[in-house]
Amino acid sequence: MSRFIQSITLASAAVLILAACSSGGGPVRNFTVGDQLTSIDFSQPRTFEEGAYPDANLRIASGVYRISAPAGDNELWWGQWGATYDNVVIDVDVNQISQRNENAYGIMCRVSGTVGQEVEIDPSMLEDESVALDALDGATAEAEATDEPEATAEAVSGTALGAGGEEIVAGGDGYLFLIQGNGQYAIMRSRGRDVVPLVNWATSSAITVGPGQNHLRAVCMDDYLAFYINDQYVAGATDNTFQQGQVGLAASGANTLGVEVEFDNLVVAEARAS
Numbered sequence: 001m002s003r004f005i006q007s008i009t010l011a012s013a014a015v016l017i018l019a020a021c022s023s024g025g026g027p028v029r030n031f032t033v034g035d036q037l038t039s040i041d042f043s044q045p046r047t048f049e050e051g052a053y054p055d056a057n058l059r060i061a062s063g064v065y066r067i068s069a070p071a072g073d074n075e076l077w078w079g080q081w082g083a084t085y086d087n088v089v090i091d092v093d094v095n096q097i098s099q100r101n102e103n104a105y106g107i108m109c110r111v112s113g114t115v116g117q118e119v120e121i122d123p124s125m126l127e128d129e130s131v132a133l134d135a136l137d138g139a140t141a142e143a144e145a146t147d148e149p150e151a152t153a154e155a156v157s158g159t160a161l162g163a164g165g166e167e168i169v170a171g172g173d174g175y176l177f178l179i180q181g182n183g184q185y186a187i188m189r190s191r192g193r194d195v196v197p198l199v200n201w202a203t204s205s206a207i208t209v210g211p212g213q214n215h216l217r218a219v220c221m222d223d224y225l226a227f228y229i230n231d232q233y234v235a236g237a238t239d240n241t242f243q244q245g246q247v248g249l250a251a252s253g254a255n256t257l258g259v260e261v262e263f264d265n266l267v268v269a270e271a272r273a274s
Helices: 123-146
Strands: 021-023 031-040 051-053 056-061 064-069 076-085 088-096 103-111 174-179 184-191 194-203 212-221 224-229 232-238 245-253 259-273
Touching (some): 031 076, 056 076, 064 076, 064 245, 076 103, 088 245, 174 224, 184 224, 184 232, 194 232
Antiparallel strands (some): 021 232, 051 056, 076 245, 088 259, 103 245, 184 194
């Protein structure tokens, strides 16, 4: 399955902003962090989406979630997981391992898809399969009774639901909260492989520049989006395109050396207006 969004723009540029936004100053809306919904420390396998692709690897290893894209071509690679949420506060630590700063990485919220979710089996499907198997047993018994070698029956297979009852569906729609190693940040909206800035790239002294660790917080509450970096508010926007979805982690590189980042201590909690 392809897991990238095509051609994200990393450099600052004059673009049309398609939503009300703010950069710097204080938050436009107040919120409180409600009950914790989930937390992932990446100490166990199969707790987030993984994949090996020709141009990128997304793996849980050594207690972190690592995204590595050796060839930087502005493609944004992401993994997603878990329940479908609406209003959430997402916290995560991210460590830039690669040396070059022509990159982007961060959090996604309200990502379309059901990766890692268990699929409920339609009882009618089981009934249909039971009827088919009963018919098969009857046909087999009749063939044995007539003792005719040419009278054979083929097994009827049920509908495949995936290993462990999981359905892997993902589309890439959602909101992006990204930083770059050069000290810039942005909030974007992704639909398919098109990315539109809601808050264009801007510089913040809150960001640890170059290789190193940053703590990111994304707030997705009703139509309000807010971005915090190392406990400092940097930007907010309003957009009502997506109302719910999964949590995602993403990274992109724009130089020949690519990008490698590691995520840890992912926590998702309720976002409540205050």
